[in-house]
Structure formats: structure tokens, C-alpha cells
Amino acid sequence: MSNHDTHSAEHHHDAIAEIKKVTIILSVLTIIELILGFWMIGMESQGLRLAVKGAIVILMMAKAFYIVAYFMHLKHEVKNLIMTIVVPLALFIWFIAAFLSDGNSFRNLRNTYDPHFKEQSTIKVQEKHEGGSEKHEEKSHEEK
Amino acid sequence: MSNVTTASSEAKWWGGGKSPFDVEYGKVMMWYFLMSDAFTFGAFLISYGTVRFSTNGWPDPNKVFKSFPFAPEGVNAPLVFVSIMTFILIVSSVTMVLAVHAGKMMDKKGVVRNMIWTIIGGIAFLSCQAWEWNHLHHEGAWWGVNPFMNADGTASSTNFTNFFFTITGFHGFHVFSGVVINIIMLIMTLMNKFEERGHYLMIEKAGLYWHFVDLVWVFVFTCFYLL
Amino acid sequence: MSHEATLHGHELHEHHDTFLTKYVFSQDHKMIAKQFLITGMVWAVLGGLMSVLFRLQLGYPDASFPWLESILGKWAKGGQITPEAYYALVTTHGTVLVFFVLTAGLSGTFANFLIPLQVGARDMASPFMNMLSYWFFLAASVVMLSSMFVETGPFSGGWTAYPPLSALGDASPGSKTGMDLWIIAMALFVVSSLLGGLNYIATILNMRTKGMSMTRLPLTIWALFFTAVLGVLSFPVLLSGLILLIFDRNFGTSFYLSDIFVNGVGALSNEGGSAILYQHLFWFLGHPEVYIILLPAMGMVSEIMSINSRKPIFGYMAMLGSLFAIAALAFLVWAHHMFVTGLNPFLGSIFVLLTLLIAVPSAIKVFNWLTTLWRGNIRFTPAMLFAIGFVSLFISGGLTGIWLGNAALDIHLHDTYFVIAHFHIVMGVASMFGMFAGVYHWFPKMYGRYLNNSLGYIHFWVTMAGAYLIFWPMHYEGLAGMPRRYFDFSIWESFKQFAELNRFISTVSMIVFAVQILFLINFFYSIFKGRKVTTTNPWEANTLEWTTPINPGHGNWPGEIPEVHRWAYDYGKDGKDFIPQDVPVGADESSH
Numbered sequence: 001m002s003n004h005d006t007h008s009a010e011h012h013h014d015a016i017a018e019i020k021k022v023t024i025i026l027s028v029l030t031i032i033e034l035i036l037g038f039w040m041i042g043m044e045s046q047g048l049r050l051a052v053k054g055a056i057v058i059l060m061m062a063k064a065f066y067i068v069a070y071f072m073h074l075k076h077e078v079k080n081l082i083m084t085i086v087v088p089l090a091l092f093i094w095f096i097a098a099f100l101s102d103g104n105s106f107r108n109l110r111n112t113y114d115p116h117f118k119e120q121s122t123i124k125v126q127e128k129h130e131g132g133s134e135k136h137e138e139k140s141h142e143e144k
Numbered sequence: 145m146s147n148v149t150t151a152s153s154e155a156k157w158w159g160g161g162k163s164p165f166d167v168e169y170g171k172v173m174m175w176y177f178l179m180s181d182a183f184t185f186g187a188f189l190i191s192y193g194t195v196r197f198s199t200n201g202w203p204d205p206n207k208v209f210k211s212f213p214f215a216p217e218g219v220n221a222p223l224v225f226v227s228i229m230t231f232i233l234i235v236s237s238v239t240m241v242l243a244v245h246a247g248k249m250m251d252k253k254g255v256v257r258n259m260i261w262t263i264i265g266g267i268a269f270l271s272c273q274a275w276e277w278n279h280l281h282h283e284g285a286w287w288g289v290n291p292f293m294n295a296d297g298t299a300s301s302t303n304f305t306n307f308f309f310t311i312t313g314f315h316g317f318h319v320f321s322g323v324v325i326n327i328i329m330l331i332m333t334l335m336n337k338f339e340e341r342g343h344y345l346m347i348e349k350a351g352l353y354w355h356f357v358d359l360v361w362v363f364v365f366t367c368f369y370l371l
Numbered sequence: 372m373s374h375e376a377t378l379h380g381h382e383l384h385e386h387h388d389t390f391l392t393k394y395v396f397s398q399d400h401k402m403i404a405k406q407f408l409i410t411g412m413v414w415a416v417l418g419g420l421m422s423v424l425f426r427l428q429l430g431y432p433d434a435s436f437p438w439l440e441s442i443l444g445k446w447a448k449g450g451q452i453t454p455e456a457y458y459a460l461v462t463t464h465g466t467v468l469v470f471f472v473l474t475a476g477l478s479g480t481f482a483n484f485l486i487p488l489q490v491g492a493r494d495m496a497s498p499f500m501n502m503l504s505y506w507f508f509l510a511a512s513v514v515m516l517s518s519m520f521v522e523t524g525p526f527s528g529g530w531t532a533y534p535p536l537s538a539l540g541d542a543s544p545g546s547k548t549g550m551d552l553w554i555i556a557m558a559l560f561v562v563s564s565l566l567g568g569l570n571y572i573a574t575i576l577n578m579r580t581k582g583m584s585m586t587r588l589p590l591t592i593w594a595l596f597f598t599a600v601l602g603v604l605s606f607p608v609l610l611s612g613l614i615l616l617i618f619d620r621n622f623g624t625s626f627y628l629s630d631i632f633v634n635g636v637g638a639l640s641n642e643g644g645s646a647i648l649y650q651h652l653f654w655f656l657g658h659p660e661v662y663i664i665l666l667p668a669m670g671m672v673s674e675i676m677s678i679n680s681r682k683p684i685f686g687y688m689a690m691l692g693s694l695f696a697i698a699a700l701a702f703l704v705w706a707h708h709m710f711v712t713g714l715n716p717f718l719g720s721i722f723v724l725l726t727l728l729i730a731v732p733s734a735i736k737v738f739n740w741l742t743t744l745w746r747g748n749i750r751f752t753p754a755m756l757f758a759i760g761f762v763s764l765f766i767s768g769g770l771t772g773i774w775l776g777n778a779a780l781d782i783h784l785h786d787t788y789f790v791i792a793h794f795h796i797v798m799g800v801a802s803m804f805g806m807f808a809g810v811y812h813w814f815p816k817m818y819g820r821y822l823n824n825s826l827g828y829i830h831f832w833v834t835m836a837g838a839y840l841i842f843w844p845m846h847y848e849g850l851a852g853m854p855r856r857y858f859d860f861s862i863w864e865s866f867k868q869f870a871e872l873n874r875f876i877s878t879v880s881m882i883v884f885a886v887q888i889l890f891l892i893n894f895f896y897s898i899f900k901g902r903k904v905t906t907t908n909p910w911e912a913n914t915l916e917w918t919t920p921i922n923p924g925h926g927n928w929p930g931e932i933p934e935v936h937r938w939a940y941d942y943g944k945d946g947k948d949f950i951p952q953d954v955p956v957g958a959d960e961s962s963h
Contacts, residue, residue, distance in 0.1 A: 103197030105715030121200035161581030187611035288623025301643025
């Protein structure tokens with residue numbers, strides 16, 4: 001640290017300030033996520049649940065952006081490098097959309113044409129799971 | 145063997161004779177390795193999503209992950225422990241950035257201090273994960289065994305635990321290898337390897353890997369504990 | 372696998388080479404390329420031999436060959452291949468040819484050999500990782516080979532390894548140890564391809580010599596670049612799929628399994644999984660894999676065609692654009708392999724649309740190759756013939772691809788011999804032709820000697836005619852509904868009409884295999900005894916590899932690395948037959 005001129009010292013301060021800023025942003029985003037998570041506990045309305053889940057996904061993407069852009073320094077790299085990283089990641093859009101929509105379609109198919117599957121997913125289990133950890137510990141060991 | 149860095153700086157980015165990205169080849173490789181790894185994790189998480197979408201019911205994570213170490217029996221504290229884990233990883237990521245930054249400033253002491261904190265953070269995270277796995281295992285959860293029921297009270301398929309252990313296990317394996325890499329980097333720093341080379345680029349590459357591990361946790365955390 | 376007598380006349384940089392560092396643990400990209408090539412050739416022979424064996428069964432289902440039993444033992448009881456052995460043969464044939472020959476053997480060889488030479492680098496970005504890449508490949512090879520010698524035989528559920536055959540150990544004999552070894556081999560293979568791919572990308576981006584801008588790169592390099600990107604992004608998805616498969620096999624999970632009823636056992640305990648998930652994951656790799664196989668061949672064919680037509684490649688930027696388009700589309704169309712698996716029909720229609728889009732860049736490439744040939748001063752070297760043969764096969768196979776890309780037609784044609792014919796022509800044989808073209812063309816650079824031309828012509832014409840004679844009739848069989856992967860068709864009345872045809876196909880396939888042996892003889896004879904290359908630039912080509920000494924040492928150029936001043940395709944420009952890339956641009960000519 002001895003022989004650095006004022007310019008690099010300034011850069012040093014900027015960088016530290018940026019790290020501090022991003023740390024705070026990430027913490028705040030995580031805390032908002034957790035608040036939303038707590039809010040969801042016991043939430044009855046399915047529509048609202050879905051909306052909250054959407055909000056959590058958006059917050060997740062924002063966190064990912066801050067980590068990649070600032071911690072991994074991508075934002076300060078040459079534009080060419082940014083493009084070669086970001087463009088292939090766009091493949092994930094179709095990757096996710098196709099897989100999940102086909103998963104959903106597979107559930108509909110099975111509910112329509114697979115009575116065994118339908119039956120399996122309507123069997124209610126006893127409330128005994130609610131009681132605490134010891135009980136189903138025994139149960140699962142019996143199963144084994 | 146390298147002929148990269150000597151070319152004149154006025155050549156165009158893509159003109160040859162220098163890196164179009166203004167980084168050395170190792171960093172290009174690390175970025176592309178991380179892309180590749182992103183697809184590995186992406187495939188896991190998307191598989192998880194696909195199976196979840198093709199299943200009628202799914203357990204409520206708040207009823208599964210609701211304990212923490214030294215907690216009294218039957219405690220109901222969802223999200224508490226995992227938020228601690230998340231903050232541990234974020235903090236270790238921050239110390240890693242600081243280590244990388246210190247490396248750029250050729251500040252050996254700063255690198256050593258922050259690397260030690262990063263390693264401690266990594267080990268702490270792994271310990272938390274070990275505790276959680278152990279706890280779930282005692283509750284009867286394992287690959288192929290799922291003691292939890294769906295949120296709507298129906299019987300759950302084993303895929304909840306299957307995916308949980310596989311994906312957090314694979315992530316934990318990455319954290320573990322990240323810790324090993326960081327320890328190697330720390331030893332190399334202490335042996336003055338990077339001072340001799342005149343740059344701390346290896347720390348930067350290890351840093352990229354460590355942040356990627358943190359990044360994956362952002363997704364794993366959201367997918368398993370929140371959604 | 373050793374090739375001791377390769378002629379390294381001048382060792383420029385390393386004077387203390389022992390046998391081990393020079394031929395075995397070499398970090399010289401040229402030696403690693405040769406290791407890939409020869410390992411790939413060993414696999415090609417084995418894979419080809421397997422196809423001959425199962426063609427023997429398909430052509431002569433009733434005949435008995437006592438010599439088979441003496442070779443294969445219990446796998447050919449009474450001189451006839453057993454059904455289990457037949458399935459093992461087709462499975463291993465597919466896996467080996469797709470991954471070990473046409474991926475590692477093709478892009479492993481030529482990416483290693485050509486990238487540093489053509490971009491003007493002394494070696495790969497990381498020679499050590501490059502060496503590791505080969506050793507992981509060899510390890511994968513050894514594991515795959517060893518799976519053929521286990522008690523229950525190699526995996527026999529098709530090269531795609533769909534569950535439940537691959538997930539349930541009791542599903543078939545090959546699903547036991549054979550499948551475990553298959554998974555291990557493929558995992559090692561993924562590591563190898565990742566190590567190689569990262570190296571290729573970093574080398575092409577970072578190690579180009581001065582003046583070698585991206586648009587001056589030969590098309591070979593562009594093709595290998597996109598190949599590497601495809602591999603780096605798609606192989607990890609297969610790895611994830613295989614890891615889940617391992618858990619299903621060994622740890623009681625049911626990612627891919629649910630609702631399976633077994634006669635006499637009842638429902639298996641697996642719940643909630645989805646076999647379609649595996650197919651999605653597999654084909655997310657599997658479709659880019661097709662282009663991983665095809666793109667290097669396309670690149671080399673472009674290069675060889677331009678050189679031997681003495682004309683610039685027609686539409687360089689269009690070629691680049693179509694390479695990029697193919698690479699991008701490769702990731703978007705995987706589910707067209709799954710039209711009949713219970714895929715959401717609406718989703719299927721999107722996949723149809725995206726699939727048919729591939730025809731556009733493919734057609735651009737084909738027209739550009741044909742226009743490159745148009746009014747060229749063509750030199751019919753064996754390499755050129757194979758390049759032209761590649762284009763022919765690519766057209767014939769590509770057109771049937773448009774049929775199969777339509778979901779409505781595919782429902783009839785799926786899993787018939789039509790599909791076999793399609794992908795063998797467009798991907799298998801065509802890429803093989805690209806590989807042959809590359810070997811004939813760059814053999815002088817690899818070994819400092821020429822391959823024998825007369826044998827090359829025989830090799831080409833018999834293979835070319837054979838490829839069409841084998842696979843063309845299969846279209847008719849497929850249209851008639853003859854399903855693939857069946858052991859014996861003789862019991863179906865409707866397929867009796869094809870008994871004669873099947874025998875014909877089998878006979879031709881044996882002739883074609885014999886001619887490949889001729890090529891091998893030519894190859895190994897020429898390494899030691901071939902006509903020596905006397906000039907550094909025997910094909911009068913423009914690219915940088917021909918500016919190195921005839922037998923370049925480790926480091927490629929004895930002096931400075933040449934600087935590049937023009938693109939690679941200045942043929943017939945300003946009355947000059949060719950102007951190499953390192954020649955400075957004259958005052959009176961327009962620069963490229």
C-alpha cells in the first residue's frame with residue numbers, strides 16, 4: 001500500500017464504498033425476502049401467495065444481478081465479456097419455460113389418464129406429523 | 145509460451161495479439177467454467193421445478209425447516225436458521241470481495257485477513273448445513289424417505305427430500321471445494337507466491353468461484369425455503 | 372495407441388524429451404490431437420465392427436455362424452447373436468460413435484490440431500488442461516470398454532439411456548453393472564469435453580496472433596469455437612441428468628420413476644417422478660450434441676472447399692451468421708426428439724416451428740458451398756471429394772430432417788428406420804466424411820507425409836456409394852413402419868418383403884467396413900512410408916498452419932509468430948492464385 005498515487009487511493013475508496021453499498025443492498029433484499037416469507041406462512045389466498053412468490057423471484061433475480069455485476073465485477077469488465085456471458089444465459093429463458101410448462105402438462109395428463117396417480121395424490125395422511133419430530137422419526141424407521 | 149500481453153495497446157479489442165476482453169486467459173476460462181456450472185445447477189433446479197410442477201401436492205417448507213441448533217424440542221421457528229446461513233454466505237462473499245480488492249492493491253496483509261474470514265465463513269456455512277442435514281435425517285428424511293406431508297395434508301412423494309438433499313448436497317460440495325481452493329490461495333499468499341508474481345489474479349479467480357457459490361445459494365435458498 | 376515413429380525432425384523448444392513426455396504425457400497440442408485421433412480411430416473400428424455384427428443378424432436372422440460363438444462366447448450361442456447381445460451392440464455402437472468418435476475423435480482431434488496453428492499461437496492457452504482433457508477421455512474409453520467384459524454385459528437400453536431401463540437395475544441384464552460403467556464413462560467424458568472446450572474458447576479468444584481479428588479467422592476456427600461453446604453449455608446438463616440417474620439407481624430416489632407395474636410384483640414403490648424429465652435433460656444435451664458433431668465437419672469442409680476450388684469461400688459473413696444461428700437454435704429445439712413421449716402438444720408445435728427454422732441457416736450454408744464450387748478451378752483431391760460428399764449427404768439427410776421435424780409426420784415415422792436413415796446420413800456419415808476430409812487434408816501437416824491418393828479415391832467412392840446404398844433403402848423400410856432397435860423382423864408378415872433388402876444392406880455395410888480397413892492401412896502405412904512432403908505449403912493454402920516448418924516442433928514457429936494482414940480466403944485475387952494470410956497488403960489491392 002506504500003507507493004500508490006492519489007488516483008489509485010481514490011479508486012480504492014470508490015471500490016470500498018461500492019462494496020459497502022452492495023452489501024447493504026443485498027442484506028436489505030434478503031430481509032425483504034424473509035419478511036415476505038414470514039408473511040406467506042398461513043396465507044390462505046392462493047392468488048396472493050402466487051403474487052408474493054413472484055415478488056420473491058424478482059428479488060432473487062435482483063440479488064443475483066448485484067452479486068454478478070459488482071461482486072464478480074462483471075459490470076466493470078469490457079462490454080464484449082459482458083455480452084458473451086449474458087447472451088448464453090438468455091438460453092435459460094426457454095430452458096425454464098419449456099421444462100416447467102411440460103411439467104405442468106404432465107401433471108394434467110396424469111390427473112386425467114392415470115387413476116393410480118390421482119388416487120395416490122388424494123390420500124390424506126394422519127395429523128400425527130404435526131406433533132413434533134420424535135413421532136415420525138419412529139414411523140420412518142419402522143418403514144425402513 | 146504466451147504471446148498475449150506484449151502487443152501494443154492501440155490495437156482494436158478484437159484485432160488479435162491481445163485479449164479482446166482485457167483479461168488473461170485464465171479468467172476467460174473461469175468465467176466459462178462458471179457458465180458451464182451454472183447450467184449444471186440450472187438443470188438441477190429446473191428439474192426440481194419440473195417435478196414440482198408435475199406433482200399435485202408439495203410440502204410446506206415452513207413446516208419442514210423450523211428448527212435451529214440448541215433449540216428446545218418442538219420449536220416452531222421457520223426461516224430463522226436458513227436466514228442465518230444466508231447471511232453467513234453473504235458476509236463471506238463480502239470478505240472475499242475485500243480480499244480481491246486488497247489483492248489489486250498489492251496489500252498482502254489485507255488479503256490474508258480477508259481470506260481467513262472468508263474461509264471461516266465457508267466452514268461456518270458447511271457446519272450449519274451439516275447440522276441441518278443431521279437434524280432432517282433424525283426426523284426421518286433422507287434420499288428416498290420423506291416423512292413430511294404435503295401442505296394440503298396429502299401424502300407427499302419422496303421427491304421433496306430427494307431434490308433437497310441432492311441439490312443442497314451438490315451446492316455444499318461446491319462450498320467445500322471453494323473452501324479448499326481458498327485455503328490453497330491463503331497458503332500461496334502466505335508463501336509470497338503472488339508477491340513474487342506481481343499480481344493477485346489467482347485470488348480474483350478464486351473469488352469468482354466463491355461468488356458463484358454464493359450466487360447459487362441465492363437460488364437454492366429461494367427455491368427450497370421460500371417458494 | 373502409441374505412434375513412436377512420428378517424424379519430429381526438428382525439436383525447436385524442448386530438447387530433453389523422453390519417450391514418455393513426448394508421446395504419452397505430451398502437452399504439445401499437435402501430439403494431443405494425434406492421441407485423440409488414434410483413440411478415436413480405435414473406437415471407430417470397434418463401433419463399426421459392432422454395426423457389422425448386428426447387421427449380420429438383421430440381414431441373416433435365420434443363419435448360424437459358428438465362428439461367432441468362438442469370438443463372442445455366450446453372446447452368440449449356437450452361432451447366432453442373442454437378443455441381449457444385439458441390444459448391447461446397438462447401444463454401444465451408438466454411444467461410441469456419437470460421443471467417442473464423432474465428438475472426441477472429431478473435434479478433439481481437429482480443435483487441438485488446428486486452433487493454435489490457425490490462429491497463430493504457440494500452443495493452447497493451458498497445455499496442461501489440454502493433456503488432462505485427453506487423459507479423461509482415455510479414462511472414459513477404458514471404462515466404456517471394460518463395460519463390455521462384465522458378466523451381465525454392457526448397457527443395452529439404447530444410446531439415449533432412457534429410464535426405466537437405465538434406472539432400474541433389474542430391468543435388463545445390461546442395466547446392472549454395464550449401466551453403472553456407462554454412467555461413469557459418460558461422466559468422465561463430460562469432464563474431458565469441458566476441459567477441452569474451455570481451452571478451445573480461451574485460446575481462440577485470447578491467443579490470436581497480431582492482426583488475426585475475429586473476422587479474419589478461418590471458418591474452421593469459427594466452427595470449432597461454436598462447437599466448444601455448445602459443449603461447455605450443454606454437457607453439464609447431461610451431467611446433472613446422470614447424477615439424478617445415479618441416485619435413482621443406487622439411493623432409492625424416484626426422480627425419473629413412478630407408477631411402474633411389474634407383472635407378478637405389482638406396483639413399484641417409486642412415486643412422483645417423471646421419465647419425461649430425463650428425456651428433456653438428455654436431449655437438452657442431445658440436440659446440441661448433434662451440432663457438436665456436425666459443426667467441426669462444416670468448418671473443415673468450408674476450408675477444404677475454398678482451397679481446392681481456388682476461390683474465396685462464398686459469403687464468409689453469411690457462413691458465420693448461419694453458424695451462429697445453428698448454434699443458437701441448437702439449444703431451442705431439443706424436444707423434437709420427444710414428440711411421441713407425451714409432450715404437451717402445444718409445446719410440441721412451438722418446437723416444430725423452431726426446428727424448421729434450422730432449415731434456413733442450413734440452406735444458406737449449402738448454397739454457399741455450392742456457389743463456392745461454381746466455376747472454380749477444382750482440384751479433386753481425396754479431401755475435396757470427401758468435402759463434396761459431405762455436402763451431398765448433408766442435403767439428402769437434411770431434407771428428411773424437415774419431414775421429421777413436423778410433429779404430425781413424426782408420429783408415424785418416430786423410431787422407425789426412417790429416423791435411422793436420417794440421422795446416419797446427416798449426422799453420422801456426413802460428419803465422418805468431414806473427418807475423413809480433414810484427415811486427408813491435414814495429414815501432411817500432422818506427419819510430414821502424404822496419404823496415398825489412389826487408395827484415397829477407392830476409399831471415397833466405395834464409402835460414398837456404400838453410404839447411399841445402405842441408408843437410402845432404410846427410408847422405404849421406415850415409411851412402411853419398420854421399427855428400429857428390433858432384433859428380428861422375420862416373424863412379421865408385413866416386413867417379410869424387406870428380408871431381401873435387409874440382406875443387401877448388410878452385405879454393403881460389410882463392404883464399406885472393409886474399405887475403412889483399407890483407409891486404416893493407408894493411414895498407418897503413410898505415417899511411416901508415405902511420400903514425403905517437400906514444400907511447407909503443399910495445398911497452396913492461405914492459412915497460418917502452412918507457414919510453419921514441414922514438421923513443426925513444440926511451439927510451432929521456430930522464429931516469430933507471423934502477423935496476419937488479410938482474411939484466409941484470398942484465392943484468385945488480382946490474378947494471383949493465392950495470397951497467404953501473413954503477406955502484407957500491397958499498395959494497389961483492397962484489403963480484407
